[in-house]
Amino acid sequence: ADMDADLVIVGAGLFGLTVAQQAVEHSGARVRIIDVRDHIGGNAYSYMDEETGAEIHKYGAHLFHTSNRKVWEYVNRFTEFTDYTHRVYTTHKGEVYPLPINLGTINQFFHAHYTPQQARELIREQAGELAGTDPGNLNDQGISLIGRPLYEAFIKNYTAKQWQTDPSQLPASIIKRLPVRFNYDNHYFKDTWEGLPKDGYTAWFERMIDDPRIQVSLKTDFFDNSQPWNRDALVGQVPVVYTGPVDRYFDYRLGELKWRTVDFKERRYDEDDHFGCPVMNFSDPDVLYTRAIEFKNFNPERYDRQNHERTVVWEEYSRFAGKGDEPYYPINTGDDRALYTQYRQQAAQQPKVVFGGRLGTYAYYDMHQVINSALDAWGKRIAPLVGRTKD
Ligand code: FAD
Ligand code: UDP
Incomplete structure (x- = not known):
């Protein structure tokens, strides 16, 4: 492979994509992004379902919302947003x-x-x-x-x-995160801005890195030494931004941080609309899943492109993550916090490696928070390492 890179980014999620975009824009750096998955976008990735015309959020429903003007202006450079406002219903003892x-x-x-x-x-x-x-x-x-x-x-x-x-x-x-309101306002989020990317998440993410100086290697694991973009070959040689699990980076030497993962069970119905809303929660223990997502209902503006005889629903089942599972939510007990603090001290001593994102900093971040922290990390910590100025 061509090893000409001024910056290597591990993880094509929103943290990595934002850093890559900033690096090219502000320093003209040549950036290599690697991701072990076969797509960019990290957990916010989505794809179109042929049969129903629904945009399926592969790692669970993703709704964009923020009160941070800098972040809102930044994301609007790459996509328009629909006027979707999030509303959620819950079923409890046979009532909604x-x-x-x-x-x-x-x-x-x-x-x-x-x-x-x-x-x-x-x-x-x-x-x-x-x-x-x-x-x-x-x-x-x-x-x-x-x-x-x-x-x-x-x-x-x-x-x-x-x-x-x-x-x-x-x-x-x-x-x-959840508001409680003493009026009839049932907007789920209390943020100033919200919406869904008009042409879908993937189109948004592709535009962020649409530059010949950014190269992406998919299906590439940072810990696989049989490929060139690996930890042992790169660390100390070139600035690295690492957005994978922080404990994995250190071979779990101090122990494992605990995560929750989600299994999705897909159901298809011969109906236009099964729940009448995009998200139905189930608050009782007898229903084993936490919530069901009916993706078509996120994009009512695509009515003409959707199939009205079929709909697709994903039920979410939550459980502890084992080593082979996707780590989704940090569990964050006191013991976890203490362990993370130790890893963070070790991370601070890695030469030219910046740890970022949800997995790299063991944080329950929303997309807007990840983007904000990536913009911040670029200016404060990554730009000085990359060190080139645009010519
Ligand atoms: P990620 O998106 O996890 O990206 C990290 C990337 O690193 C992954 O693609 C991974 O494959 C890659 N990687 C890891 N290890 C390696 C390795 N060894 N080698 C190469 N690549 C590696 N946010 C919202 O704002 N609104 C929502 O409604 C919302 N809903 C969510 C629902 C669920 C179920 C989940 C799990 C999250 C949700 N989020 C939501 C949060 C959102 O997903 C995150 O804030 C955001 O995606 C984090 O971006 P990231 O770049 O930090 O991490
Ligand atoms: N929650 C709850 N009942 C609900 C919805 C949420 O108890 O019907 C709690 C639950 O602890 C959850 C937290 O509120 O983890 C945050 O909810 P949110 O919908 O933001 O969860 P996410 O989309 O991040 O999974």
Whole structure:
């Protein structure tokens, strides 16, 4: 292979793509991106389903949202966004409720017609002994936010299915993402901007790296020494941006960081619309999957290009990740945090290697956060290593 690269990026996910784009734009560097998968885009990759005309998000539903103006302007350079706004429903004991928990959910649950103020008072009462504290774990955070009855109906069992970890051992940050509203607003996200890439995720990602100075090698594993772009040949010789699992980089020498993975079960129905919405959660333990995704419903603007006799649905089953599985969500118990801190210290000592992204920094990041951290890392840490200025 042609080894002429000023920067090698391991991982063609959003972190790697953003760094590659910045490197070419600001330094004129020649960049080699490698990825062990057979496509770019990392976990945000999607493909078109021929039969139904649905855009299937191969690693689970991906909705873009941000309140960061710099990130929003950046992504709009590469794609337009649809005006999709995310809304989620949940099935509990044979009834469908709107999420995130809002006045509609509360009134349906209590068969009541509370005003916003009455609902606030009720929840404050039901939060009971935990009100007013700043709970550090998910269980206490959940109860103090919405009271015990709603917590037990909508959060407790769903979280147990998703994380298989006692909620009192999980960080509160996991559900701080979810708003609770005392009005009927059921927008899932509270961000300023949201939408889906108009021509799909893959077209967006291809445009980010559409430059002859960026070369991509797919199906190429950084730890496979039979191919030239490997750790042992490159580290110390050329700047490397590594976005794979941080513990894998160090051959798990201090132990393994824990992750959750998701198995998807595909179902096809002879119907136009099976759920009537893109995402249906199932908050009870008797349904073994956490949620079902009906991809066609993410893109109603593609109505004319979709098949109205068939639809495709993916059920999500969550479990602990073993070594051969895709690591999706960092579990992040106290032990994991301590182990990650040790790995991070070792990472800081690697010559000319920058660790980034969800796997490289063991962080539960959304796309906009990954892009923001990549823009940051480029300016602060990677550009000085690459060191060339554009001519
Ligand atoms: P990744 O996308 O994981 O990319 C890392 C890449 O490195 C992968 O392609 C991998 O193959 C490659 N790699 C790893 N090891 C090696 C190796 N040894 N050699 C070569 N290549 C290697 N974010 C949102 O904003 N909205 C959402 O709705 C949303 N939903 C999500 C749903 C699910 C189920 C999951 C798992 C994530 C979701 N996210 C969402 C988060 C989003 O996927 C991430 O923020 C983003 O994709 C992370 O980008 P990354 O580059 O850090 O990592
Ligand atoms: N959650 C829940 N019930 C729901 C939806 C979410 O308990 O119906 C909790 C759960 O702990 C989950 C967290 O809120 O991990 C974040 O939810 P989100 O939908 O953001 O999860 P993601 O899309 O990241 O899987």
